[in-house]
Amino acid sequence: MHIGEDLIILGVLLVISYILGRLGKLIGLPSIPIYMIVGLLASPHTGWFPLNFESADIELIAVFGLILLLFSLGLEFDQEEFFDNAGKLLISGGSYVLINMGLGFAFGMMVGWGTREALVIAGMTGTSSSAIITKLLIELRRLANKETPMILGVTVVGDIFIAIYLAIVSVVLSGKTEVWPIVLQLSIAFLFLIVMFSLARWGGRVVSRLVRTKDDELFTILFFGLVVLFAGIGEIIGVTDAIGAFLIGVVLGASTYRGKIERVAVPLRDVFGAFFFLNFGLALNMAEFGSVIGIVLIAVVMTFALNIISGLLLARLHRMGLVEGLNSAAILVNRGEFTLILATLSIGAGLDERLQPFAGLYVLLMAILGPLFAARSERIGTALRRTKPKAHPRKVPRDPLLVEEIALVEAATAEIGSGVDHGTQRAVQRVVEQVRGPDDKPDQPREPPTDSMADFIADRFPPEDTEQKPDTRERPGDYT
Structure with missing residues (x-):
């Protein structure tokens, strides 16, 4: 095929x-x-589309899309929030992974394909897609949401775990039994993570000096080269290319050029990200979906149920509400690139052939239902929160002395121009009413409160008699 035909197919x-x-x-x-x-x-397996295009033809471009998506996630990562709450986030991420992968492994055993297949299914159903999560957070404009740091923290913990998990699964599927090669590979991976996070934490000024340049073209080449370089390093040492791209994103995000990098990286991320998901669809074969559709539907229902439970538990742990819990569940429920990696490993290891169509249909359904749920999670949470019964306010007992003091202050400031007797009379009336309370009936006898200032006021200033009486007071003479 000539290059012109390739370009036409990609453009279409x-x-x-x-x-x-x-x-x-x-x-x-x-x-x-x-x-x-x-x-x-457009997949060659379907024949529905008049195109002859193989997935491998754009595989390298798809890899660029994946690493740029993870690089953007690292660039937006709030390391201050993460390090300040590292213990809680580790507990959150560990709990999420434990719940989803534990029940995922039990589900894999129930399928009856084998123990190694169950281990692979646990990874497929229990690990979120960092690429899809990043894309959704950006598209739905939730990077500034209250629950987003928690989601990113759980995602980072999940990515670190999946790196270790992939290393272990690779060894299990290869049939190796030596302990020291496994220990060496895991030690190198942990050392790489520690070095990169330490550089992001304390080396922001050094990084800013190294990437400082006024030429936009050279600056773009520099940061893109660093992304590809560290993705390759991550792949070689066994933590996957996605983790390497994420970590260099965290490091560059700690520099003073974060905003400038974002302006250049976002358009590149969108274009190459489209190739990543397009390439994923090209690798699917619809003819194989019929043999696994029942198991896939059960897995989808289980994944949604587990993630809703996990999201609500995470929100409660971080002292958030129902809306934040559903938002977290709707974002974390998405599955993607890690499932595809595991399917590729299983085929290379000679496991059950049904794992590949299972992974393809499962991810396709989750990639449709997950984003739809995420786009509506805020409205669903708000509607559920409004239907909750409101708690009745607790009746606070009245303090008679406090009520009297408040009434006296009101009486002293009200009706200044109408005379002392009228204001005092109304004060006494208000004191009696408030001390009795709205449930007391006026015809019921009630003991007057002891040591009450109201009694003193009533004795000193008795209420006026409204009846007309002759004026018998002695008038003083005119001494002018």
Whole structure:
């Protein structure tokens, strides 16, 4: 195939993605499943689309999309928030991974494909997609939300765990039994993580000096080269290219050039990210979905149920409400690139062939249902919060002395121009009413409060008699 035909095919796929993306926006569907559906329709396995295009033809571009998505996530990572709450986030991320992967492994054992297959299924159903999570947080404009630091923290913990998990799974699937090679590989991975996080934490000024340049073209080449370089380092040492890109994003995000990098990286991320999801759809084969559709539907229901429970527990742990819990569940429920990696490893290890169509259909359904749930989670949470019964206010007992003092102050400041007798009379009336309370009846006898200033006022200034009486007071003479 000539390069001209390749360019025409890519252009057609991207234009179709744009058209379907505009239609999807009308119903609140994000662009992620649109790219995957276009890739599925153009897949050589379907024959529905008059295109002859292989997934491997854009594999390298898709890798650029994946690492730029993770790089953007690291760039937006609030390390101050993470380090200040590292203990809580580790507990949150560990709890999330434990709940989802533990029950995922039990589900894999129930399927009956084998122990190694169950271990792979646990990773497929128990690990979130960092790329899709990043894309959703950006598209839904939730980077500034209250629950976003918690989601990012859980995602980072999950990514660190999946790096260790992939290293262990690779060894298990390869049949190796030596302990020291496994220990060495895990030690190198942990050392890499510690060095990069330490550099991001305390080396921000040094990094700013190293990347300082006024030439925008050279600056773009520099940061893109660093992303590709550290992605390759991460892949070689066993923590995956995505983790390497994320960590260099965290480091560059600690520099003073974070805003400048974002302005250049966002357009590149959007273009290459579309290729990543398009390539994922191209690798799927719809003819194999029928043999696993029942198991996939059970796995989808289980994943949503576990993530809703996990999201609400995480929100409660961080002292957040129902809306934040559902938002967290809707973002973390998405599955993607890690499931594809695990499917590739399982096929290379000679495991059950049904794992590949299971992974493809499972991720495709989750990539459609997950973003739809995420786009509506705020409205669902708000509606559920409004339907909660309101707690009745607790009746606070009245303090008679306090009520009397308040009434006397009001009497002293009211009706200044109408005379002392009228104001005092109303004060006494108010004191009696407030001390009795609204439930007391006036015809019931009641003992006057002891040591009450109201009694003193009533004796000193008795109420006026409204009846007309002859004036018998002695008038003084005129001594002018």
